[in-house]
Amino acid sequence: MTPGSVLPQDFYARDPKAVARDLLGKVITRGRVAARIVEVEAYLGERDPGSHAFRGPTHRNATMFGPPGFLYVYFTYGMHWCANVVCTTEGEAGAVLLRAGAPLSGLATMRKRRPAARRDLDLCSGPAKLCEALGITGRDDGTDLRGGPIRIVDDREPAPPRRTSPRIGLAAGRGDHHRWRWYVPGDPNVSGPKGVGARTARRQWTERPRAGYPGEQRA
DNA sequence: ACCGGGATGTTCT
DNA sequence: GAACATCCCGGTG
Numbered sequence: 001m002t003p004g005s006v007l008p009q010d011f012y013a014r015d016p017k018a019v020a021r022d023l024l025g026k027v028i029t030r031g032r033v034a035a036r037i038v039e040v041e042a043y044l045g046e047r048d049p050g051s052h053a054f055r056g057p058t059h060r061n062a063t064m065f066g067p068p069g070f071l072y073v074y075f076t077y078g079m080h081w082c083a084n085v086v087c088t089t090e091g092e093a094g095a096v097l098l099r100a101g102a103p104l105s106g107l108a109t110m111r112k113r114r115p116a117a118r119r120d121l122d123l124c125s126g127p128a129k130l131c132e133a134l135g136i137t138g139r140d141d142g143t144d145l146r147g148g149p150i151r152i153v154d155d156r157e158p159a160p161p162r163r164t165s166p167r168i169g170l171a172a173g174r175g176d177h178h179r180w181r182w183y184v185p186g187d188p189n190v191s192g193p194k195g196v197g198a199r200t201a202r203r204q205w206t207e208r209p210r211a212g213y214p215g216e217q218r219a
Numbered sequence: 220a221c222c223g224g225g226a227t228g229t230t231c232t
Numbered sequence: 233g234a235a236c237a238t239c240c241c242g243g244t245g
Contacts, residue, residue, distance in 0.1 A: 060230070077238045078227030097237060116240065128238050169237050
């Protein structure tokens with residue numbers, strides 16, 4: 001993997017939907033562990049019923065209201081961490097949820113952190129899995145993505161193919177109809193809806209592999 | 220393969 | 233007391 005350049009703050013100081021789209025294909029790193037981002041979701045802040053910031057600032061979502069280019073990490077379902085990238089400007093709470101990645105390097109470390117993963121395909125194929133593989137916890141909330149332990153870099157690979165879909169896991173009426181999820185079609189690490197109709201829905205959302213995209217992993 | 224349900228604790232009603 | 237931006241395991245076909 002080429003070294004790559006850290007994404008500048010300007011990259012994050014935009015509408016979360018634009019940031020989400022442009023984050024596909026970028027690389028998140030922690031030490032020697034790295035994954036290519038293949039699935040994200042945009043959350044628009046106080047005007048988005050699906051966002052943690054919908055009801056204004058709280059202790060939990062404070063980082064979202066800070067400057068762009070920082071990591072917002074939250075705890076959910078009593079046992080999982082999820083990581084977001086803070087967008088727009090200080091005082092606004094736009095963010096992008098990192099939902100899945102394709103393992104690039106440090107796979108041995110990932111496997112150690114995620115003993116439940118039976119295949120490499122299970123290492124980063126979900127928001128909480130990605131956090132666990134990269135060792136992201138609440139301690140990393142509020143850290144700078146340009147200079148902290150966790151960084152997002154552009155390794156100058158060509159932009160991957162992109163698709164959109166409704167966001168996953170939102171209750172009805174929480175903005176679940178907006179197509180604010182972006183993913184790389186055909187990448188097997190992309191997470192999908194669980195439960196009834198998963199197979200049909202997954203086909204609809206993930207579709208078929210396209211031209212071989214660098215970093216795309218077939219395990 | 221495809222489901223169904225349990226785990227587990229913080230946040231907000 | 234309910235909801236929750238989830239994951240994993242074990243049952244069944």
